[in-house]
Amino acid sequence: MSSNVLEVEGLNLAYKTVRGDLLAVKDVSFSLKPGESLGIVGESGCGKSSTAYALMKMLPPNTSMFTGKIIIDGENVMELNETELRRKIRWKKIAMVFQGAMNSLNPVIKVGFQVAEPLIVHENVPKNEALEKAKELFKLVGLPQDFINRYPHELSGGMKQRVVIAMSLVLNPKILILDEPTSALDVMIQAQIMNMLKDLRKTLNISIVFITHDIAIASDLCDKIAVMYGGQIMELGSSEQVLLDPKHPYSAKLIGSIPTLRSDKKLEFIPGAPPDLVNPPPGCRFNPRCPYKFDPCDKSEPPLYILDGGRQVKCFLYKMKGSGE
Ligand SMILES: Nc1ncnc2c1ncn2[C@@H]1O[C@H](COP(=O)(O)OP(=O)(O)O)[C@@H](O)[C@H]1O
Numbered sequence: 062m063s064s065n066v067l068e069v070e071g072l073n074l075a076y077k078t079v080r081g082d083l084l085a086v087k088d089v090s091f092s093l094k095p096g097e098s099l100g101i102v103g104e105s106g107c108g109k110s111s112t113a114y115a116l117m118k119m120l121p122p123n124t125s126m127f128t129g130k131i132i133i134d135g136e137n138v139m140e141l142n143e144t145e146l147r148r149k150i151r152w153k154k155i156a157m158v159f160q161g162a163m164n165s166l167n168p169v170i171k172v173g174f175q176v177a178e179p180l181i182v183h184e185n186v187p188k189n190e191a192l193e194k195a196k197e198l199f200k201l202v203g204l205p206q207d208f209i210n211r212y213p214h215e216l217s218g219g220m221k222q223r224v225v226i227a228m229s230l231v232l233n234p235k236i237l238i239l240d241e242p243t244s245a246l247d248v249m250i251q252a253q254i255m256n257m258l259k260d261l262r263k264t265l266n267i268s269i270v271f272i273t274h275d276i277a278i279a280s281d282l283c284d285k286i287a288v289m290y291g292g293q294i295m296e297l298g299s300s301e302q303v304l305l306d307p308k309h310p311y312s313a314k315l316i317g318s319i320p321t322l323r324s325d326k327k328l329e330f331i332p333g334a335p336p337d338l339v340n341p342p343p344g345c346r347f348n349p350r351c352p353y354k355f356d357p358c359d360k361s362e363p364p365l366y367i368l369d370g371g372r373q374v375k376c377f378l379y380k381m382k383g384s385g386e
């Protein structure tokens with residue numbers, strides 16, 4: 062058996078739109094070991110949330126294509142039906158904190174009960190036991206245990222975010238997806254949540270898929286980083302590799318746009334707009350915005366070249382240096 066708790070291979074996801082099929086996730090592959098964390102970063106609209114929903118197999122009704130392999134804890138979930146998924150995979154093996162989830166807590170139910178509810182309703186756990194579990198989880202996410210009796214309006218944004226993280230952990234999943242969990246919070250609270258996630262990772266040895274548009278934040282928590290652009294992974298490597306020595310021109314631009322305190326380096330921005338996913342540009346999807354564009358880039362799509370240290374880069378610049386197919 063493989064030592065990976067999550068394996069994704071050649072994942073594709075398209076939506077039906079009035080303009081035609083929109084390919085939001087194209088040929089995405091990655092894997093995660095127990096306790097390992099992956100950051101998925103990229104501009105808004107590049108397919109991060111779509112990838113996350115695909116992993117949960119929670120797809121909108123206008124899905125027009127969903128193919129590839131998703132293996133969770135040794136089981137190919139693409140072959141499971143909805144009942145089997147609910148019985149053994151969703152929330153039990155893989156859980157997700159949705160983008161903006163902290164704003165969708167039920168305002169008239171105490172937060173402790175909202176955390177305990179799946180245990181009571183679906184697992185037949187007695188109410189007092191379930192509330193005990195909620196207390197344990199509150200401790201784990203850094204909330205005072207008596208906060209189980211509070212209503213959402215009695216909590217700050219950071220506290221609500223901790224509650225929704227506790228909710229996602231109630232059935233002891235092995236994999237946790239967090240979709241932009243800190244984007245709506247101010248920087249101090251953001252840092253506190255990041256520290257809590259680091260502790261959580263250590264305590265539970267849980268695998269994390271951390272989605273953000275902020276590559277600096279991702280590299281702080283994650284072992285490895287996947288840079289997405291136009292529905293594709295453009296670069297995948299360890300956090301150090303990608304942050305300190307980005308190889309893909311798009312990753313380099315993303316990192317060039319991080320402000321630093323002690324340097325007079327000019328901030329870069331990326332001219333142009335993200336690709337139209339209904340009619341993507343021919344060849345590499347980044348070619349219209351790429352400063353290094355050369356002959357093959359608008360004609361054929363680059364493969365993922367594998368460089369030293371196992372890093373993968375989808376860019377023709379590495380044709381000579383890498384060992385792509
Ligand atoms: N249900 C849907 N129907 C049609 N298009 C969608 C749907 N959901 C997302 N999209 C489109 O898919 C692309 C990727 O979106 P998303 O995965 O939300 O990106 P991100 O999370 O990186 O911002 C975007 O162009 C978005 O408009």
Ligand SMILES: [Mg+2]
Nearest residue numbers: 109110111160
């Ligand atoms: Mg999103």
